[in-house]
Amino acid sequence: MATKSLHDSIALLIDADNAPATKIDFIISELATYGIVNIRKAYGNWTKRPLDGWVKVLHEYAITPKQCFDLVKGKNATDMALLIDAMDILYTKQVSTFGLVSSDCDFTPLVLRIREDGKQVIGFGRQNSPEPFVLACSHFIYLDEEDTSKTPQNKKENSVSSLKQNTKLMNTLRTAVKEASDEDGWASLAPVGSHISNQGPFNHRTYGFRKLSDLFEAIDLFEVKKTKHAGRSSIRVRLRR
Secondary structure (H helix, E strand, C coil): CCCCCCCEEEEEEEEEEHCCCHHHHHHHHHHHCCCCEEEEEEEECCCHHHHHHHHHHCCCCCCCCEEEECCCEEECHHHHHHHHHHHHHHCCCCEEEEEECCHHHHHHHHHHHHHCCCCCCCEEECCCCCHHHHHHEEEEECCCCCHHHHHHHHHHHHHHHHHHHHHHHHHHHHHHHHHHCCCCEEHHHHHHHHHHHHHHHCHHHHHHHCHHHHHHCCCEEEEEEEEEEEEEEEEEEEEEC
């Protein structure tokens, strides 16, 4: 879950060679939940036609294009240019979060180094993004996921039935609830979400749910209680007894 603060500054770095321009609105909107995206840069050889999609959205989203000519045939300098800028930002700017848009495993060491300094790294990439890169990020969001609001009901039901077979996911959810629970086993959703995030990259939308509470409600191993008090809503969850 995102820790929201309008004072948090975010650096968005886009590997345009390995990212779909059609998802830029979603990327900006998602990062806005973490703070303000003050730094926006996209890297690529802008003389190449495959990047035309990005060219069309650069001005609209105030993204600075960084030209990276191919130094050797079949090789580009995009990765190195992005890495150099990332380290420069890490050392010279007051940035709390990095948004890294790519599906390239070569950025895994960069992500690990940024996190060593206590910064968040929100990764965005395709479903085929290498697992080491995905797991290195604080959170990773798949850009080729279908819009969950348009997911057919039968597909959601099938995905729910497979969730309980995901041992790693179930252990993560159970552990988070147990660690945040009171004497009656109930745990507030916010600390549960924080505990899940601390265990590794996690996003409920990856599993087809718009909210974390929806994910818990769909799994019959958990009970979810929603209450209102003094005009404020609260959500609690516990292991079903």
